[in-house]
Amino acid sequence: MAAAAALGETTIGLGLVLPGESVLVAAAVALPDLRAAVVTVPVVAVAAAGGDLVGYLLGRRFGPRLRASKLVGKVGRDQWDRTGEILRRHGAWAVLGARFLPVVRTLTPAAAGASGLALRRFLPASLVGALLWSTVHVAVGFGARGSALWFERTFGVAGWVVLGSIGVLGTAAWLLRRRRRALAEQAAVLSQPVPVGAQAGD
Secondary structure (H helix, E strand, O other): OHHHHHHHHOOOOHHHOOOHHHHHHHHHHOOOOHHHHHHHHHHHHHHHHHHHHHHHHHHHHHHHHHHOOHHHHHHOHHHHHHHHHHHHHHOHHHHHHHOOOOOHHHHHHHHHHHHOOOHHHHHHHHHHHHHHHHHHHHHHHHHOHHHHHHHHHHHHHHHHHHHHHHHHHHHHHHHHHHHHHHHHHHHHHHOOOOOHHHOOOO
16 A cells, blocks of 8 residues: 555645555554564665656656646645756755655656656665655654554543544645645736736737
8 A cells, every 4th residue: 555655646646635655654553573673664765766857757758747746736736846847956955855855755757857867877866865754754654553452451442533533634724725726826916917918919
């Protein structure tokens, strides 16, 4: 599940709805032992880097059309343009850093492909970033495993139900706020006056 989420972040835009680190930490909490954690790290890293590669190739092939897509529109075309500018300025370092930034991570591979960043620079940075990202979040989740076991012993299934409900409500509230902000920004753009020179007949 964690590998699928890491792959889907930069290929189908899953990271705009559900950040991959949340899935990865939750999956790591459920790992049975250290061996499983050690195996999980490279599996998730390869899936994440594979998703980045697909996103990069899509950006290289459909760059201008991706900018006009609904997916990029949800995040903001200004954000897409800024990401492209950062990539052109900082190259592989921007790819590496973006791996740890939710939402930005979702756009970065396609923006890298569209910006003309060479694959020989993009791919190593993607692999290193994915491995570091996977290691950090698996370690956090596996380290929290003891706390999760204590919680289950103390509060039982009912405690998990309550905690899960809080998480669902919190996520729903966050998505609603983001939707309202996007609508407000769209309304602000539409309400701007049209320059006289752009009016028909001028």
